Amino acid sequence: MLQHGFKVTILEARDRIGGRAHQEALPSGHLVDLGPNWIHGTDHNPILDLAKDTKTALHSWGEELRVFDENGDLLKEGREVSNVMWKMIAQAFKHSAQNGSTIDPNESLMDFFEKKILEEFPGEEHSDKKKILVQFAEPWGAFVGSPVYKQSLKFFWLEECIDGGKFYTLAITHSSSVFDYHRH
Numbered sequence: 001m002l003q004h005g006f007k008v009t010i011l012e013a014r015d016r017i018g019g020r021a022h023q024e025a026l027p028s029g030h031l032v033d034l035g036p037n038w039i040h041g042t043d044h045n046p047i048l049d050l051a052k053d054t055k056t057a058l059h060s061w062g063e064e065l066r067v068f069d070e071n072g073d074l075l076k077e078g079r080e081v082s083n084v085m086w087k088m089i090a091q092a093f094k095h096s097a098q099n100g101s102t103i104d105p106n107e108s109l110m111d112f113f114e115k116k117i118l119e120e121f122p123g124e125e126h127s128d129k130k131k132i133l134v135q136f137a138e139p140w141g142a143f144v145g146s147p148v149y150k151q152s153l154k155f156f157w158l159e160e161c162i163d164g165g166k167f168y169t170l171a172i173t174h175s176s177s178v179f180d181y182h183r184h
Contacts, residue, residue, distance in 0.1 A: 028070040034139070067132075081129055085136040088116040096156040103154040110148045112156075113137040 001008050016022055023031050042048045051058060067078025075081075092112050096103065117133045140148045
């Protein structure tokens with residue numbers, strides 16, 4: 001815009017530009033994109049065209065789920081952990097909707113996930129799965145634009161799916177896991 005003569009003022013709530021879209025370095029050093037994670041209304045959608053042109057990893061609903069670690073290796077527990085995550089998300093929506101009046105607004109969605117992870121995988125023999133589940137939970141903050149540690153469980157039920165028919169999901173990455181992410 002500046003190159004075309006416009007005066008521009010950028011207002012940003014965070015200490016970086018980009019809103020939900022940003023990059024982060026994984027412990028392995030790989031640089032990954034975070035933030036936007038699905039494309040709604042894909043008929044004649046220029047974002048889908050851009051994603052395809054740039055060979056961005058896409059996942060269509062109903063395809064085999066692929067979960068990768070920070071080195072790009074396929075995780076054999078990916079499907080199981082993803083299924084547990086979706087179960088916990090459904091439980092969080094239900095719990096929030098039914099108990100919103102009594103939930104402390106400072107109780108985060110991550111607080112809920114951490115309790116459910118311990119219920120789902122008790123014992124130290126499941127430490128790898130617990131770690132992966134925490135990493136799966138973290139991108140839910142990107143969904144609403146605030147960290148999952150700050151997102152109030154009390155108001156989680158207010159989040160609704162956006163209708164849009166057919167959609168694709170972008171590969172999401174976070175912490176030491178990389179995974180294709182989709183929403184019911």
